[in-house]
Amino acid sequence: MKEQNIIEAKGLVHEYIRRDEEGNVEAIQTALDHVNLDVRPGQFIAILGHNGSGKSTLAKHINALLAPTEGTLYVDGKDASKEENVWDVRQSAGMVFQNPDNQIIASVVEEDVGFGPENIGVPTEEIWQRVEESLKSVGMLEYRTHSPNKLSGGQKQRVAIAGVMAMKPKCIVLDEPTAMLDPLGRKEVLKAVRALNKQAGVTIILITHYMEEVVNADYVFVMDEGKVVMKGTPRSIFSQVEELQEYRLSVPQITLLAHELKKSGLPIPDGILTRDELVEALLSVGQQ
Amino acid sequence: MSIILDKVNYTYSAGTAYEIQALKNINLKMEDGQFIGIIGHTGSGKSTLIQHLNGLMKATSGTIYYNGEDIYAEDYDLRQLRSKVGLVFQYPEHQLFETTIFDDVCYGPKNQGLTKEEAGLRAFEALKSVGLKEELYYQSPFDLSGGQKRRVAIAGVLAMRPEVLILDEPTAGLDPKGRDEILNLVSAMHKERKITIVLVSHSMEDVAQYVERIIVMNHGEMIFDDAPHEVFKHYKELEKIGLAAPQVTYLMHELSENGLPVDVNATTVSEAKDEILKALGRKVC
Numbered sequence: 122m123k124e125q126n127i128i129e130a131k132g133l134v135h136e137y138i139r140r141d142e143e144g145n146v147e148a149i150q151t152a153l154d155h156v157n158l159d160v161r162p163g164q165f166i167a168i169l170g171h172n173g174s175g176k177s178t179l180a181k182h183i184n185a186l187l188a189p190t191e192g193t194l195y196v197d198g199k200d201a202s203k204e205e206n207v208w209d210v211r212q213s214a215g216m217v218f219q220n221p222d223n224q225i226i227a228s229v230v231e232e233d234v235g236f237g238p239e240n241i242g243v244p245t246e247e248i249w250q251r252v253e254e255s256l257k258s259v260g261m262l263e264y265r266t267h268s269p270n271k272l273s274g275g276q277k278q279r280v281a282i283a284g285v286m287a288m289k290p291k292c293i294v295l296d297e298p299t300a301m302l303d304p305l306g307r308k309e310v311l312k313a314v315r316a317l318n319k320q321a322g323v324t325i326i327l328i329t330h331y332m333e334e335v336v337n338a339d340y341v342f343v344m345d346e347g348k349v350v351m352k353g354t355p356r357s358i359f360s361q362v363e364e365l366q367e368y369r370l371s372v373p374q375i376t377l378l379a380h381e382l383k384k385s386g387l388p389i390p391d392g393i394l395t396r397d398e399l400v401e402a403l404l405s406v407g408q409q
Numbered sequence: 410m411s412i413i414l415d416k417v418n419y420t421y422s423a424g425t426a427y428e429i430q431a432l433k434n435i436n437l438k439m440e441d442g443q444f445i446g447i448i449g450h451t452g453s454g455k456s457t458l459i460q461h462l463n464g465l466m467k468a469t470s471g472t473i474y475y476n477g478e479d480i481y482a483e484d485y486d487l488r489q490l491r492s493k494v495g496l497v498f499q500y501p502e503h504q505l506f507e508t509t510i511f512d513d514v515c516y517g518p519k520n521q522g523l524t525k526e527e528a529g530l531r532a533f534e535a536l537k538s539v540g541l542k543e544e545l546y547y548q549s550p551f552d553l554s555g556g557q558k559r560r561v562a563i564a565g566v567l568a569m570r571p572e573v574l575i576l577d578e579p580t581a582g583l584d585p586k587g588r589d590e591i592l593n594l595v596s597a598m599h600k601e602r603k604i605t606i607v608l609v610s611h612s613m614e615d616v617a618q619y620v621e622r623i624i625v626m627n628h629g630e631m632i633f634d635d636a637p638h639e640v641f642k643h644y645k646e647l648e649k650i651g652l653a654a655p656q657v658t659y660l661m662h663e664l665s666e667n668g669l670p671v672d673v674n675a676t677t678v679s680e681a682k683d684e685i686l687k688a689l690g691r692k693v694c
Contacts, residue, residue: 171584172555300582303450305651369586374656
């Protein structure tokens with residue numbers, strides 16, 4: 122039997138409708154335009170797209186913060202558009218946003234992480250157990266009694282992720298979690314996210330503008346004007362440098378360099394993603 | 410014409426248990442017309458430093474000279490300074506507030522005491538230079554995309570015709586094309602109008618591509634102040650303080666360690682490309 126998809130969107134449409142004072146429709150903006158998307162449990166998915174391409178709108182559907190105008194979305198087998206499923210869906214799919222300062226509410230790290238499970242009535246003892254496990258999984262256990270406002274951006278964002286982990290979700294949607302962080306903070310957050318995926322088997326949906334962060338994903342979706350316009354492995358997506366640029370995106374710096382070198386006549390393969398691959402390719406060219 | 414910082418120190422919450430020295434003995438001269446990048450991890454003192462440049466924050470000790478005049482002198486006109494040194498904060502689009510884009514951009518020049526007509530002319534000029542389409546001028550700024558809003562916010566500062574433009578992470582949260590557009594815009598203003606640009610950034614690749622001088626901040630101290638090639642030579646030290654070098658710099662080092670004779674100082678894609686082609690004995694085109 123085929124394994125059930127954790128996320129399954131069919132013909133998903135979302136329209137933002139603006140009304141004037143009398144309630145007449147002034148403008149309709151189609152943010153999602155018949156999106157089909159399947160995610161298998163345990164996958165690391167990346168979604169790319171320029172500002173306003175519909176990425177965040179899609180993310181908010183997965184967490185049942187928005188309901189579809191048309192089409193269906195199943196999260197862990199439950200129809201996300203049904204009112205009675207909202208809480209189950211939110212528990213299956215946790216969400217992390219861009220600004221860590223908007224997501225942290227308590228004055229002590231461990232209390233912040235315990236806030237979610239406490240809200241859904243988890244017994245006290247188990248709350249503490251979950252807090253410890255989730256802080257450990259993002260490498261923040263030693264900060265459990267610290268005040269969140271003394272932490273760096275990357276550390277705060279990891280606390281926010283731990284808060285989501287404490288809800289034991291099957292899937293985490295991260296909407297540009299590194300946009301406000303410095304290089305070290307970005308590295309820390311990505312490392313934590315990858316560890317959750319590899320060790321805890323959590324399905325990851327990472328929305329980002331940093332092409333370098335996508336290199337390790339299993340599968341990439343590219344969105345433009347509310348549609349999924351490209352999908353494939355990072356290597357196949359990043360082989361198409363010109364197409365990506367048309368969608369206001371780019372490729373990792375190393376991939377771009379490899380592409381430029383190839384255009385200049387060097388015999389190197391398409392879709393180089395890492396420094397090691399490029400070093401190897403160039404050294405073998407040098408030996409010829 | 411220049412900005413000089415002489416032994417500038419700044420301490421937050423002085424005399425309390427939360428005392429933090431955010432700037433330590435900063436000595437610095439920003440020459441007219443330079444394009445300067447400031448890098449440093451979160452909390453390194455970058456934002457504190459730039460807020461001193463237009464007098465928003467006052468140094469605990471030390472002096473700042475703008476075009477030879479002490480900005481802390483009793484009779485110095487700080488209002489005037491703030492219109493000459495324009496500061497674009499992080500996420501400046503959060504500060505848009507007027508009902509139309511045009512009115513929003515007029516706000517700065519009007520506050521400078523210009524007439525409605527003069528302010529309008531300035532706004533028109535500024536919106537044109539950030540490349541916003543004319544049919545949008547009388548729309549609400551809140552219906553624009555993230556990148557467009559940011560252009561409007563930058564236009565609001567440009568309309569005051571600053572001599573120095575400081576931008577605090579102007580590309581945060583933008584898509585790659587949006588990042589290029591904003592940085593190309595800033596770079597064009599630097600070339601065409603000869604205004605001094607100070608760019609605070611977390612992207613080493615962007616800094617390497619655009620600026621001529623990099624100032625590196627760490628724990629309130631200025632630890633490097635040099636051309637990008639020189640600064641990125643210290644990539645190992647940069648990593649220790651939570652920064653990095655551009656990806657191509659690492660690549661060049663790895664190639665050189667593996668016996669390919671390339672200049673490890675390349676910091677941009679085009680420099681790296683030329684170096685690699687040269688080392689492999691290909692014609693550079």
